[in-house]
Amino acid sequence: MSDPVTLLANLPQRFPQVRRWCIAFSGGLDSQVLLSAAVQALPLSSILVLHVNHQLQTHANAWQEHARQTAEKLGVEFVALKVDPVSSSEASARNARYSAFSQILGEGDALLMAHHADDQAETLMFRLCRGSGVAGLVGIPDVRALDQAIIIRPWLTLSREELHAWAKQHSLDWVEDPTNQHTDYDRNYLRLEVLPTLRARWPKLNQRLVETASHMSEAQSILQDMAALDWQQVAEMPEVIRIPPLLSLSLARQHNLLRHWLAGHSISLSESQLEQLRVQFFFWRPQSRASSEVK
DSSP states (O other): OOOHHHHHHTHHHHOTTOOEEEEEOOSSHHHHHHHHHHHHHSOGGGEEEEEEEOSOSTTHHHHHHHHHHHHHHHTOEEEEEEOOOSSSSHHHHHHHHHHHHHHHOOTTEEEEOOOOHHHHHHHHHHHHHTTOOTTGGGOSOSEEEETTEEEEOTTTTSOHHHHHHHHHHTTOOOOOOGGGGOTTSHHHHIIIIIHHHHHHHOTTHHHHHHHHHHHHHHHHHHHHHHHHHHHHHHEEETTEEOHHHHHTSOHHHHHHHHHHHHHTTTOOOOHHHHHHHHHHHHSOOOOOHHHHTOO
């Protein structure tokens, strides 16, 4: 396996603009490995540990205290972020978490997150079940922007089994969230019931799905390039598309361009909604007064 410390030690050279390395630290296995490796690979003065207290579990405050004590023992700065998700759903917790991160992070900051290859496999399977297209099947990006900061996920090629072995080797201690065993959550169901069965049949499933995500990333890049070229032909203004040149494109390129245009306005439509938009708005023609009076 790749050494977690080496993976992190290479980050300053890859991202010379980063001045502060912020660790998303829940106290669980994955983030415990991330923090432990970070203090070996990066200057302690450049590390900030961020713990999000979602206030959804009875042990939430105890986990926050565990995180604080861990950071204190390692000699790194610690900040706890208490959030109030609108519900206990995974989506609500995630939205609250990223909103809190956005308030802390700024230019020159990188947020390190401990997502790994098992998480990538889970994400792709989840999005397949939801009928996602190419953009969705790109999966979890290893690097992306978050306002003026960036998010980096260095573990996406490592399995949870590899991280667990590293944690045991270094005698790490971590907390366990009991809700991770609740299969009423879709992702937990995939993680606990579906993916183990698939891996028993196809042991290299994680690797294959990580490769699929990479292929989808390349395909999405090509689609974006094609949409940018087509946009030059059909754009009247940022909000206006000229219909004749749009209809001269193949159906697939029409859909690709419309997705590109709508994404620029933070709008995402399903395939059926996209086709309905295309048919109703781009093929509709008003009737003349005379014809409209004909019964």
